Amino acid sequence: VKAEEPPALALDLGGTQVRAAVVTTPGRVGSAVRIPTPVDEGPDAVVEACVTALRQAWASEGAHVRPAAIGICTPGPVDPFRGVVVDPPNLGPRFRDVPLRDRVAASLGLPAVLDRDTQVAALAEGRLGAAVGATDYLYITISTGIGGAIVSGGRLLRGPDGGAGEVGHIVVDRTGPRCGCGATGHLEAISAGVAVARAGREAAESGRSPALRRAVAAHGASFGARHVADAEAAGDPVAAAILADARDAFARACVSFVDLFNPEVIVVGGGLVLGDAARWLGPANERVRREAFRLAGRRARIVPARLGDDVGLVGAYLLAVRGGPAAVDG
Amino acid sequence: VKAEEPPALALDLGGTQVRAAVVTTPGRVGSAVRIPTPVDEGPDAVVEACVTALRQAWASEGAHVRPAAIGICTPGPVDPFRGVVVDPPNLGPRFRDVPLRDRVAASLGLPAVLDRDTQVAALAEGRLGAAVGATDYLYITISTGIGGAIVSGGRLLRGPDGGAGEVGHIVVDRTGPRCGCGATGHLEAISAGVAVARAGREAAESGRSPALRRAVAAHGASFGARHVADAEAAGDPVAAAILADARDAFARACVSFVDLFNPEVIVVGGGLVLGDAARWLGPANERVRREAFRLAGRRARIVPARLGDDVGLVGAYLLAVRGGPAAVDG
Numbered sequence: 001v002k003a004e005e006p007p008a009l010a011l012d013l014g015g016t017q018v019r020a021a022v023v024t025t026p027g028r029v030g031s032a033v034r035i036p037t038p039v040d041e042g043p044d045a046v047v048e049a050c051v052t053a054l055r056q057a058w059a060s061e062g063a064h065v066r067p068a069a070i071g072i073c074t075p076g077p078v079d080p081f082r083g084v085v086v087d088p089p090n091l092g093p094r095f096r097d098v099p100l101r102d103r104v105a106a107s108l109g110l111p112a113v114l115d116r117d118t119q120v121a122a123l124a125e126g127r128l129g130a131a132v133g134a135t136d137y138l139y140i141t142i143s144t145g146i147g148g149a150i151v152s153g154g155r156l157l158r159g160p161d162g163g164a165g166e167v168g169h170i171v172v173d174r175t176g177p178r179c180g181c182g183a184t185g186h187l188e189a190i191s192a193g194v195a196v197a198r199a200g201r202e203a204a205e206s207g208r209s210p211a212l213r214r215a216v217a218a219h220g221a222s223f224g225a226r227h228v229a230d231a232e233a234a235g236d237p238v239a240a241a242i243l244a245d246a247r248d249a250f251a252r253a254c255v256s257f258v259d260l261f262n263p264e265v266i267v268v269g270g271g272l273v274l275g276d277a278a279r280w281l282g283p284a285n286e287r288v289r290r291e292a293f294r295l296a297g298r299r300a301r302i303v304p305a306r307l308g309d310d311v312g313l314v315g316a317y318l319l320a321v322r323g324g325p326a327a328v329d330g
Numbered sequence: 331v332k333a334e335e336p337p338a339l340a341l342d343l344g345g346t347q348v349r350a351a352v353v354t355t356p357g358r359v360g361s362a363v364r365i366p367t368p369v370d371e372g373p374d375a376v377v378e379a380c381v382t383a384l385r386q387a388w389a390s391e392g393a394h395v396r397p398a399a400i401g402i403c404t405p406g407p408v409d410p411f412r413g414v415v416v417d418p419p420n421l422g423p424r425f426r427d428v429p430l431r432d433r434v435a436a437s438l439g440l441p442a443v444l445d446r447d448t449q450v451a452a453l454a455e456g457r458l459g460a461a462v463g464a465t466d467y468l469y470i471t472i473s474t475g476i477g478g479a480i481v482s483g484g485r486l487l488r489g490p491d492g493g494a495g496e497v498g499h500i501v502v503d504r505t506g507p508r509c510g511c512g513a514t515g516h517l518e519a520i521s522a523g524v525a526v527a528r529a530g531r532e533a534a535e536s537g538r539s540p541a542l543r544r545a546v547a548a549h550g551a552s553f554g555a556r557h558v559a560d561a562e563a564a565g566d567p568v569a570a571a572i573l574a575d576a577r578d579a580f581a582r583a584c585v586s587f588v589d590l591f592n593p594e595v596i597v598v599g600g601g602l603v604l605g606d607a608a609r610w611l612g613p614a615n616e617r618v619r620r621e622a623f624r625l626a627g628r629r630a631r632i633v634p635a636r637l638g639d640d641v642g643l644v645g646a647y648l649l650a651v652r653g654g655p656a657a658v659d660g
Contacts, residue, residue, distance in 0.1 A: 077625070136489050150590070152487045152494065159466050159592020163626035164482065170586035174503045174579065183585055183621035249504065255513055256500035260480070260590070262489020291513035295407070296493035
């Protein structure tokens with residue numbers, strides 16, 4: 001990122017919210033416009049919400065601002081080279097093969113670049129966040145599910161279908177719980193927010209934890225992993241055991257990643273981890289030091305993500321600046 | 331590999347045997363010289379055995395043969411860029427930081443190139459074996475232990491310490507048996523020859539399998555995974571269960587690999603698998619089709635290695651021809 005880069009329009013399309021902002025060098029995010037994603041109204045309404053958010057973000061900065069391009073961060077799977085969003089589960093069943101890049105570009109009259117959220121976040125953390133200077137790193141986000149991206153030798157791994165980097169879908173415990181993807185004992189099925197919430201709900205229903213039972217009663221359908229974390233913080237041993245199990249599976253998965261990739265850094269984001277980074281990353285770093293292969297285990301550091309909620313907008317800006325899909329060394 | 335490439339000298343240094351041969355385009359291996367590896371006599375004796383094997387291989391083809399270079403395949407860890415063998419466990423405790431490449435080159439008066447056995451095998455299977463034409467593939471060898479290499483987007487993953495690609499050391503069952511590396515429930519601890527043999531020995535000692543008890547009595551310290559496979563072939567249900575468990579863990583690990591790398595092919599070599607490829611690869615292919623992400627799971631094929639025992643010599647020849655460490659697109 002050179003100091004004289006012009007500003008860019010950045011769009012972060014998620015399942016619940018569309019966010020847009022003007023971003024200036026070196027990744028400074030202006031005031032973001034937020035619009036609820038109209039998933040139920042179909043693809044055209046979602047595309048229109050994206051265009052509206054971008055127009056409002058631009059207008060809020062003033063007509064004198066001249067963005068050079070638009071960067072778009074969307075849920076996968078995508079084809080970043082054609083700028084097409086393929087069929088992300090959280091944008092509704094009708095959202096299939098939408099040429100979002102070209103539709104947004106035509107509406108705003110600016111060139112646009114699009115890529116998958118995890119790849120975009122990895123790019124952003126590598127250029128301006130917790131992995132600056134690294135050529136070999138992973139980005140992992142643990143929230144409702146677990147996603148990520150892998151950078152090896154300065155290159156983002158994609159695979160022929162763009163499907164590489166599904167770091168939540170490695171087996172950790174083949175006798176463990178069933179994953180949303182259909183397999184058994186995947187990392188996501190044990191360590192993700194949805195898994196922690198499910199275990200918390202089960203503990204509440206079985207009567208093992210009065211604290212969790214009260215939390216489920218109070219929050220109903222919105223009971224989630226953060227309520228299990230709250231119960232742990234308040235001293236509930238059942239909640240603590242659920243989260244210890246989630247952190248244990250994550251730490252063991254980190255050993256797998258270090259032995260597979262010999263990374264310099266594993267950057268971990270997502271609300272579940274960032275709310276209590278020491279308790280998640282401490283045991284993971286210790287286990288990697290103890291169990292991974294010697295040189296690789298000594299080198300790897302598992303660290304919290306730095307860019308917070310803006311990671312998608314910052315990464316989208318970097319896409320726009322580079323004029324193509326996410327890449328670390330290109 | 332162009333048709334007019336000159337022949338090369340190829341060396342495959344293993345823990346039990348040094349093999350050398352003249353290899354001609356496109357990877358045709360001449361009669362190989364085999365010398366037991368004098369591990370107990372120390373590094374100088376091992377280097378001397380390498381030089382002797384290469385000289386004999388060259389002499390056996392006749393003085394008119396003019397090899398252009400020497401390719402060397404050795405156990406890891408290595409530094410391929412400096413041509414140094416770091417400290418491979420199976421070459422003895424004194425074999426540390428040996429500049430094998432330059433010592434062999436000086437003795438023979440030819441340029442030499444050196445790389446790690448798994449990377450060399452991946453190169454060979456990619457150029458002349460089961461992964462020809464693939465830009466995204468894994469090579470996995472299951473014998474006493476489990477090793478491998480990963481190629482993504484046409485590039486071998488190495489990592490800053492050359493430690494990438496330890497595909498045997500991913501957790502599969504966090505409540506499973508302890509791995510030789512110290513971690514718990516790694517793929518190698520369940521699916522490798524050493525794990526199958528250990529389970530077979532335990533079944534023999536516990537009295538659960540009279541067939542395995544007889545095999546242990548007959549073979550003593552040399553009892554190994556192949557005797558468990560023999561007992562399975564003879565109808566022993568305990569041996570069949572041990573191997574079914576090993577294959578199950580392997581199949582689940584393949585789902586992890588497909589979700590991480592979106593490979594076109596996973597090439598599997600090693601005596602344990604190749605002795606009964608259908609029973610190992612059939613369930614793995616089925617599980618990947620069923621449990622991996624849709625596009626990646628449809629694309630990936632898990633196939634047996636093609637180059638057999640010569641894979642190290644063929645790969646070493648390819649190193650010599652390209653004049654540098656293993657790379658797929660370079």
